[in-house]
Amino acid sequence: MRRILLPALASMFAAGIATAQPHRHVMGDTHQAFTATPAFAPDGTLWLARAEADRVEVAKSGDLGRTFSAPVSVVPQRIKVDWGPDTRPMIVVDRTGHLVVTYAIFQDERFNGRVYYTRSTDGGRSFAPPRPITTDETSQRFPSMTIDSDGRVFAAWLDKRNAASAIAAGKSYPGAALAYGWSNDDGQTFTDSRIAIDNTCECCRLGVALAGPGRPALLFRNIFDGSIRDHALVAFKGPTEPGPLRRVSIDDWKIEACPHQGPSLAIAADGSYHAVWFTDGTVRRGLFYARADNGDAAFSPPRALSAPELQPSRPYLLATGDTLHLVWKEFDGKRTHVRWEVSRDSGRTWSAPRTVADTEDASDHPLLVAHQSRTYLSWLTKREGYRLIPLENAP
Numbered sequence: 498m499r500r501i502l503l504p505a506l507a508s509m510f511a512a513g514i515a516t517a518q519p520h521r522h523v524m525g526d527t528h529q530a531f532t533a534t535p536a537f538a539p540d541g542t543l544w545l546a547r548a549e550a551d552r553v554e555v556a557k558s559g560d561l562g563r564t565f566s567a568p569v570s571v572v573p574q575r576i577k578v579d580w581g582p583d584t585r586p587m588i589v590v591d592r593t594g595h596l597v598v599t600y601a602i603f604q605d606e607r608f609n610g611r612v613y614y615t616r617s618t619d620g621g622r623s624f625a626p627p628r629p630i631t632t633d634e635t636s637q638r639f640p641s642m643t644i645d646s647d648g649r650v651f652a653a654w655l656d657k658r659n660a661a662s663a664i665a666a667g668k669s670y671p672g673a674a675l676a677y678g679w680s681n682d683d684g685q686t687f688t689d690s691r692i693a694i695d696n697t698c699e700c701c702r703l704g705v706a707l708a709g710p711g712r713p714a715l716l717f718r719n720i721f722d723g724s725i726r727d728h729a730l731v732a733f734k735g736p737t738e739p740g741p742l743r744r745v746s747i748d749d750w751k752i753e754a755c756p757h758q759g760p761s762l763a764i765a766a767d768g769s770y771h772a773v774w775f776t777d778g779t780v781r782r783g784l785f786y787a788r789a790d791n792g793d794a795a796f797s798p799p800r801a802l803s804a805p806e807l808q809p810s811r812p813y814l815l816a817t818g819d820t821l822h823l824v825w826k827e828f829d830g831k832r833t834h835v836r837w838e839v840s841r842d843s844g845r846t847w848s849a850p851r852t853v854a855d856t857e858d859a860s861d862h863p864l865l866v867a868h869q870s871r872t873y874l875s876w877l878t879k880r881e882g883y884r885l886i887p888l889e890n891a892p
Contacts (some may be wrong), residue, residue, distance in 0.1 A: 530578045532585035532861050533877040535885070537868040538594050543885065544621070546588035546598055551575040553586045553600045555621050561873075562885030571615050571624040577603040579610050579638060583702040587642040589650060597650055597684035599630065599640045609636035609794045612654050616684035629727045630654070630678060631690040637676065638647055639759070641703040641795035647710040647737075650680040653686065653703055659695055675700035677713075679736055693731055693739040702759030706816070708768065708792055711736040714771050716745065716762035726750050728760050728774045732792035739769045741768045745796050747788060748778030763814035763821060764792075765843045771821055772796065773812035784809040784825055788844040802850070803827055803836065817871060819843040822861045822872050822888055824853070832856065835863045835876060837888060853888065855882050 530548030537543055543558040547568065552575065554568035579601035586600040596617040601610045611634070613627040625764075631637060631648040637655035644650050656676035663670035675694040678687040697719050704716035712733050719729035719742065760774035770789040776782060785799035802825060803809035812825040821840040826833055835854040838847045854863075854876055861877040865888075872885040 525679045527857075530580045530585070531859065531877070531879075533875065533883055534585050534588055535864060535866040535873075535875040536588045536590050537866060538590040539592055540594065541868055542590075542594075543781075543866075543868075544588055544590060544596065545883065546571075546586040546600075546746075548578050548580075548586050548600065550578060550580070553578065553598065554596065555588065555596065555617075557621055558885075561887075562875075562883060563596045565883075569621055569624070571598050571600075571617075572627055579603055581638065581700065581757065582698065583759050584639050585702075587640055587652075588692065588799040589642055589644040589716055591644060591648050591683055593683070594620060594769075595679070595683050597625075597642070597644075598624070599652055600627075601638050601640055601654075604634075604636070608638075609657070610638035612637040612640045612652075613685065614652070614680075614684065618683075625685075628686075630687050631656070631676070633658045633690070636673075638673075639700070639702055641647050641705045643705050643713065644658075645706060645707050645713075648683065649711065650675065650684055650687075651705070651707075651713045652680070653677040653705060653713070653715055655697060655699055655703075656690070656692065657699070658801050659692060670696070672696050675703075675715060675717060675731065677715075691737060694719075694729075694742055696724050697729075698756070699759055700755035704760040704762030704772070704814075706762045706764040706770075708732065708764050714762060714764060714770065716760045716774075716790060718756065718759060719744075724751055725778075726752055726756060727776070727778070728772065730762075730772070730792075731768070732770075740792070745772050746774060746776065746785065746799060747780060748785075749780045750776050750778035752777070758810065761812055761814045765816045765817040765821060767843050768792070769843050770794075770796075771814055771816065771844050773802070773814050773823060773825070775810055775812065784812050786812075786823065786844075802838075809836075811862040813863055813865055815867060817867045817870070817872055820872075823847070824865060824874060826860075826863060833860055835874060837874070839888070854884060854886055 556565040640654040668672040678690040714732040758775040784802040787796040807827040856878040
């Protein structure tokens with residue numbers, strides 16, 4: 498196994514600064530994807546899904562990210578990878594070690610996307626021909642994916658099919674829709690996709706967690722009356738039974754643009770729900786955390802995670818039992834820092850934040866991944882390459 502540092506550069510990630518982007522962009526050759534999404538296999542192998550400008554690759558590590566195998570492309574030809582700052586290929590590994598990968602491409606110059614999936618049954622040496630996750634060709638972006646304890650793969654994404662229908666009928670349709678589908682055969686096929694909620698924000702990542710087998714929950718930026726782009730939750734009662742939309746934050750962020758700043762969601766072993774998000778509203782600005790006792794309970798008043806002048810961004814949560822880990826970025830004018838908090842009592846109390854990694858150059862979003870009883874920060878930076886940092890000594 499040879500050393501792969503995974504260096505890359507994307508100008509849109511410089512300094513990790515959180516900004517909103519207008520709906521209309523101009524595509525150019527300077528844009529590249531700069532992401533590394535981790536997943537542990539049952540045997541402890543660490544897998545990374547990487548997006549380059551014209552392909553999606555996977556690589557594996559048997560020594561906790563110190564060295565990686567040569568990358569293997571999951572696509573047979575060049576593609577126009579969706580390089581949006583809040584999107585990335587996703588990867589899950591089932592109990593038999595099979596890999597399922599989803600990714601999005603740009604179909605045209607108007608940022609209409611298409612989500613594809615593929616799988617490997619030979620340990621990542623080869624991949625099946627990629628297939629669209631839905632037969633609808635309008636636009637899909639920002640896929641997210643997880644696998645439940647029964648081995649079923651759940652995927653969700655932002656979908657423009659209902660927007661296209663409304664516009665064709667001369668009606669208004671803000672934003673996109675929240676769509677989803679299941680694979681019950683180890684990623685060979687996905688069920689016919691369904692729409693869970695209409696009129697979501699069209700350009701932010703989704704927070705996905707599982708309350709149990711066949712019971713996903715989704716946290717997302719919604720469009721409320723008056724183009725208020727605050728966060729909402731949909732908790733499924735069953736695999737095809739999305740519950741009602743519940744507003745999580747009342748930040749009153751009115752914006753006719755793409756924040757490109759999605760939330761993160763975790764569900765602890767006791768059934769409590771945990772949400773983190775970014776906002777630039779009139780009520781509050783910055784990063785915030787809130788907790789609910791269960792999927793039907795009201796969320797607590799938001800708790801600020803950082804000072805706005807530190808430009809906090811990209812929060813991420815992970816629950817392992819009743820322990821919760823929370824990371825985010827801060828920028829002090831010279832360096833980007835990853836800050837970390839841990840809760841050992843299901844989010845009721847938290848440790849003081851501490852810096853666990855930093856860099857002077859471009860970087861991906863900080864992510865969390867766990868294997869057995871250990872949790873790790875997964876972070877790709879231009880200068881240092883890929884790092885997997887154990888979070889085992891709470892302050």
